[in-house]
Amino acid sequence: MTDSLTVLVVDDEPAMVGVLSALLGRAGHRIVAAYDGAEALRRFREDPVDLVLLDLAMPGTDGAEVCRAIRAQSSTPIIVVTGERDRSTLVELLDLGADDFVRKPFRSDELLARIRAVGRHAAGHSGRDVASSTGWRLDLRRHEILWQEHVVPATAIEFRLLRALVERLGELVPHDDLLRAGWPEEHEPDPLWLKPHLGRLREKLEVLDAPMPLAVRGVGYRLEVP
Numbered sequence: 715m716t717d718s719l720t721v722l723v724v725d726d727e728p729a730m731v732g733v734l735s736a737l738l739g740r741a742g743h744r745i746v747a748a749y750d751g752a753e754a755l756r757r758f759r760e761d762p763v764d765l766v767l768l769d770l771a772m773p774g775t776d777g778a779e780v781c782r783a784i785r786a787q788s789s790t791p792i793i794v795v796t797g798e799r800d801r802s803t804l805v806e807l808l809d810l811g812a813d814d815f816v817r818k819p820f821r822s823d824e825l826l827a828r829i830r831a832v833g834r835h836a837a838g839h840s841g842r843d844v845a846s847s848t849g850w851r852l853d854l855r856r857h858e859i860l861w862q863e864h865v866v867p868a869t870a871i872e873f874r875l876l877r878a879l880v881e882r883l884g885e886l887v888p889h890d891d892l893l894r895a896g897w898p899e900e901h902e903p904d905p906l907w908l909k910p911h912l913g914r915l916r917e918k919l920e921v922l923d924a925p926m927p928l929a930v931r932g933v934g935y936r937l938e939v940p
Contacts, residue, residue: 719829720744720762724754724780725769725795730818734767734795737822738829751775755783755898759870762857763790765832768812770796770803778810783898785811787874791832795820849924849940850880861924871896872915875908879927879937888934908935 721743723734728749735745746761748754752775758766766784770777781792794807794815804815813832816825851860859866859876868876878895879887889905896911897903912935916926927935 718742718744719764720746721829722746722748722754722758722761722763722766724748724751724767724772724777726750726772727769730769737825741826741829743829751777751780754780758784758788758790765829766790766792767829768792768794770794770798770807778807781807781810781812786894786898787877793825793828793832795825848883850883852877852880861919861922864922866922866924867918868915869911871911872918874898875911876915876927879935883937884939886930886934886936892935 721738723731723738723745725731725734726749731747731749735747738745746757746763748757751772754766754768755775757763768777768780777794777796781794784790784792791813792811794804794812795818796804796815797818798804799817807815814828816828849862851863852858853860857873859868859873859880866872866876875892875896878892889908892908893900893903893905897907912927919926925938925940927937929935
């Protein structure tokens with residue numbers, strides 16, 4: 715049995731959201747509902763979720779864009795629930811970072827089996843060391859980054875920026891990669907946004923006596939291995 719998960723259910727049809735919510739509720743999971751792509755990304759930022767059930771065809775920001783945006787900032791498992799039959803489209807979704815897909819109409823036992831499978835994956839990666847003896851730890855389920863077991867008190871944007879640096883510890887992270895991580899919904903985020911956010915993040919890291927992001931002028935930032 716998979717432990718209770720918090721599942722973000724995204725579908726522009728309220729009836730389908732109701733069906734999925736009832737099914738998941740009976741299986742012991744908590745539901746966070748969103749009825750379009752923009753709301754889905756907002757709820758994903760605000761509610762720590764363990765798994766996303768994502769419809770494809772939605773007005774405005776569609777499922778593919780939502781999948782891309784979530785994957786740019788998180789490894790939270792994504793299952794696409796779709797009526798799409800085109801195999802190339804489904805392969806494209808997997809390339810974008812979706813973990814699995816279920817075609818509508820679906821069998822309840824099949825969907826729950828897929829959720830159990832990716833739920834085990836989520837549980838296995840909810841809290842993990844980035845590298846042996848580095849002092850850093852990502853707790854994705856609690857949406858926290860810890861330095862030597864002390865939580866870094868980061869805002870949502872600071873969390874995404876620091877996570878991008880910690881996950882590539884010792885490597886140069888280009889400005890473009892940091893901008894995509896920090897502002898996944900913006901089509902053309904301004905590079906000038908990075909400096910003030912990283913400046914405030916440095917102040918918080920200094921209090922914890924943690925390593926600081928180093929600027930490589932005109933290129934990006936690097937967080938050195940302690």
